Amino acid sequence: MRRFDRSTSLFMILLFLSFLLATVDVRSSESGAGDSLRSLAQAAFTPLQKATDTVTRPIVGFIDGVANLAALRDENERLRADLRDAERRIQDAAALEARVRELEAMLNIDVPGDFATVTASIFAQGATGFDHVRIIDKGSADGIVVGQAVIDENGLVGRIDLVNAQSARVILITDPSVSVGVKVVTTNESGWTSGQGFGPLTLTMYRATRPVVEGDGLVTQGGRFPPNIRVGTVRNTATLKAGFQLVTEVDATADFGRLGLVKVIVGFSPLDVIEEPAGPQAPPITVPTQEPVGVEQ
Amino acid sequence: MNQRRVGFALLLVVAAVVLQTTVFAPGRIYPWGYGPLPVIIVVIGASRYLEPETTVALGFTAGLLMDLLGGEWLGLWAGALTTVAYVGLRLVDEADEGALSLIVGVGALSVLAITLFVLAGTLFGRQLLSRNNVALLILVPSLYNVVIALPTLALTKKLMKGRQTPWSAR
Numbered sequence: 001m002r003r004f005d006r007s008t009s010l011f012m013i014l015l016f017l018s019f020l021l022a023t024v025d026v027r028s029s030e031s032g033a034g035d036s037l038r039s040l041a042q043a044a045f046t047p048l049q050k051a052t053d054t055v056t057r058p059i060v061g062f063i064d065g066v067a068n069l070a071a072l073r074d075e076n077e078r079l080r081a082d083l084r085d086a087e088r089r090i091q092d093a094a095a096l097e098a099r100v101r102e103l104e105a106m107l108n109i110d111v112p113g114d115f116a117t118v119t120a121s122i123f124a125q126g127a128t129g130f131d132h133v134r135i136i137d138k139g140s141a142d143g144i145v146v147g148q149a150v151i152d153e154n155g156l157v158g159r160i161d162l163v164n165a166q167s168a169r170v171i172l173i174t175d176p177s178v179s180v181g182v183k184v185v186t187t188n189e190s191g192w193t194s195g196q197g198f199g200p201l202t203l204t205m206y207r208a209t210r211p212v213v214e215g216d217g218l219v220t221q222g223g224r225f226p227p228n229i230r231v232g233t234v235r236n237t238a239t240l241k242a243g244f245q246l247v248t249e250v251d252a253t254a255d256f257g258r259l260g261l262v263k264v265i266v267g268f269s270p271l272d273v274i275e276e277p278a279g280p281q282a283p284p285i286t287v288p289t290q291e292p293v294g295v296e297q
Numbered sequence: 298m299n300q301r302r303v304g305f306a307l308l309l310v311v312a313a314v315v316l317q318t319t320v321f322a323p324g325r326i327y328p329w330g331y332g333p334l335p336v337i338i339v340v341i342g343a344s345r346y347l348e349p350e351t352t353v354a355l356g357f358t359a360g361l362l363m364d365l366l367g368g369e370w371l372g373l374w375a376g377a378l379t380t381v382a383y384v385g386l387r388l389v390d391e392a393d394e395g396a397l398s399l400i401v402g403v404g405a406l407s408v409l410a411i412t413l414f415v416l417a418g419t420l421f422g423r424q425l426l427s428r429n430n431v432a433l434l435i436l437v438p439s440l441y442n443v444v445i446a447l448p449t450l451a452l453t454k455k456l457m458k459g460r461q462t463p464w465s466a467r
Contacts, residue, residue, distance in 0.1 A: 007349035011383040014357040018379060021364075021372030022421050034371050041365035045315065052319045060325045124366075125322040127314065129331050129434050130414070130425060131368035135318070171368065176424055197428040198330075257323045257330060 035162055042135065043164040045124075050137065053123040115226055116267030117151075118142050120168075122259050132175035132195065134158075134259060139166045147224070149265045155230030155253035156180065156220060157262055168264075172256055173201065173231070181221040182231050184212055190221050193231060193250055200235055200249040208246045211239040218250060226268040303351055305456045306343040310359045313339045313449075318366055331433065333441035335449055336363060337407050340378055342453030344385040356382025369414075370421050377413040381406050396447060403446040407439035 025034040120136035138144050140163050150157045150170045158178065162169035173180055174195040182203070183190045191205030203218065216234040220227055230253045238248035313335040319325070321332035336359050344352040360378030364371045388402055412435055418425035425431065 007353050007383065007386060010350050010353045011379060014353060014379045015376055018357070018360070018372040018376030019417075021361075021375065022370045022417065023372075025371040026421055037371065038365050041362070045318075045366060048311070048315050049319050052315050056320050056325075060320060063326065122324075124318040127317055127336075127363040127367035127374070128334060128411075128414075129438060130418070130428075133368040134323075169368075175368065176428070197425075198430040198434075257327070260324060 038169075039162055039164045042162065042167060042169065046135070046164070046167045049124040049135065115265045117263040118144065118266050119261060119263050120144075121261055122170075123167075130197075132158075132172040132178075132197065132256075133161075134170045134172065134262075136168050136170060136262060136264070137166070138264065139164050139168050141165045143266045144168045144264055145266075149220075149225045149229065149268065150262050151229055151265065152254055152259060152262045154255060155232070156225060157254045157256070157259065159225070160264065170262070173252060173254075174198070174256060180225060180231055181223050182218040183221045184234075185217040185219055187212075187216075191246070193218065200251050201232055203232075203234065203238075203246075203248050203250045205240075205246040206244065208240055211237060212246065212248060213237050226265055302346060302457050303355075306339075306347060306351075306355050307358070309339045309343065309453060309456065310336060310355065310362065314359070314362050314366060317363075328441075329437065331437040331441065333445050334407065334411070334438050335442070335445060337378065337381060337410050338403055338442055338446055338449040339453060340382050341385045341403055341406055342450045343457065344382055345389050345454075346457040349386050352382045352386055353379060356380075356385075369418055369423055369425075373414050373417045373421070374410075376417055377410045380413055381410045384409065399450055400443050400446050403450075404439055404443040407442040408435060411435045411438065 028034060118138050120138040120142075122134045123137050124135035125131065126133040134157075136144075136150075144160055144163050146160050146163055148160045150159060156173055158170045158172040158175075160168050161171040171178055172195070173193065174197065176195050176197050179192045179194045181190065181192050187208075187210045189205060189208050189210065191203055191208065193201040193203050195201055203212070205212070212234045214234055214237045218231045218233065220229045220231055222228075232250040232252045235249040235251050238246050240246045316335055317332070321327060321335070323330075326332065340352075340356045340359050343355055347355060356378040357375050360373075360375035361371070363374040363378070367374065385402070385406055388406075415425045415431060415435065419427075428434065
């Protein structure tokens with residue numbers, strides 16, 4: 001009985017310590033004291049995680065392949081259809097490219113070169129499904145710093161929120177604490193998306209003069225993220241409610257379940273370095289930038 | 298206290314955390330968008346072979362590791378797994394060694410751990426409870442834990458039993 005009494009005392013002390021830790025972490029989130037600890041832990045675990053990833057990748061790939069044979073056949077068929085479609089689109093795109101070059105010359109838009117990027121591989125994730133983070137195998141030694149945007153071939157993935165020498169942590173745009181300033185491609189009106197932790201993103205717009213329509217594309221507006229990176233497509237048509245606010249759902253273009261290789265945009269400095277307000281309802285802090293320009297991905 | 302057993306327990310926790318963040322991750326073994334949480338099973342399994350105080354401390358350490366490698370506030374998983382270790386200790390005294398008891402225990406304690414994490418996270422403003430898939434985030438990993446419980450517990454037993462009699466049997 002006495003042994004249980006001692007364990008009960010220890011349990012109470014450690015429970016109190018846990019709440020104290022959480023309180024301190026919340027309070028010191030601006031100074032980044034908790035992030036320093038996380039960075040140290042991640043640095044310590046990076047070699048283990050990389051080694052496990054290397055060793056288990058072929059085995060897991062084999063298991064995954066066997067489990068998904070039927071899905072792979074369907075995927076193959078779909079890719080063939082996509083290829084046919086893509087070939088047709090290439091012909092259309094060539095004509096469009098020529099037209100764009102003409103228009104740019106006419107408008108005298110100064111198109112900058114591509115932003116410099118660093119390609120990185122994802123080798124780990126957060127500890128649980130509640131964590132919308134991925135760990136990449138490039139860190140400060142490769143020029144990665146906190147705040148840089150992360151993209152894949154489909155569009156915006158997230159941004160760097162923790163860095164050590166050999167690895168970095170990417171917080172995904174599906175995380176409820178992440179907001180992205182966006183504009184609707186067809187109307188050029190701006191708003192912001194925020195993650196819901198699962199499923200589609202939420203698009204919020206104030207004082208929009210026109211409705212958003214299902215299938216409308218959204219791109220980054222600039223500010224924290226480089227401009228004109230694809231973010232998602234509007235899932236449901238929506239109009240302004242009470243003449244003030246428009247809210248609808250957006251399907252992110254990035255496939256977060258299949259992230260493997262990503263690119264970190266290191267050649268772009270976020271204009272605002274102020275942390276976004278916490279909470280999914282808070283609007284992002286964005287600073288108006290130059291006229292949006294294309295980004296090669 | 299047998300230092301070797303504590304060492305093995307810590308090793309298992311580290312291994313479970315590494316597996317949890319690499320193998321049971323999106324793009325790997327992550328069926329239907331969810332993965333198991335083997336750290337919880339290790340804490341439950343180790344509670345059968347460690348001193349009560351050590352078990353509670355192991356729960357705290359395992360939770361803190363998950364916090365450090367996760368994206369939520371520090372201390373949330375630490376509190377949840379400390380509680381699971383403590384409740385696990387009480388159950389170890391009552392439960393038999395049968396596979397069914399172990400599986401039910403792992404399932405129930407996994408649900409308890411994740412629920413406590415969600416509640417504590419919500420208390421600290423992370424809105425975990427309002428996520429639209431929160432029920433699945435609690436139930437599916439717990440179900441996966443049940444599926445992998447027996448091999449994980451068997452490994453824990455193999456490493457830790459035989460070096461010293463379980464404290465509860467003394």
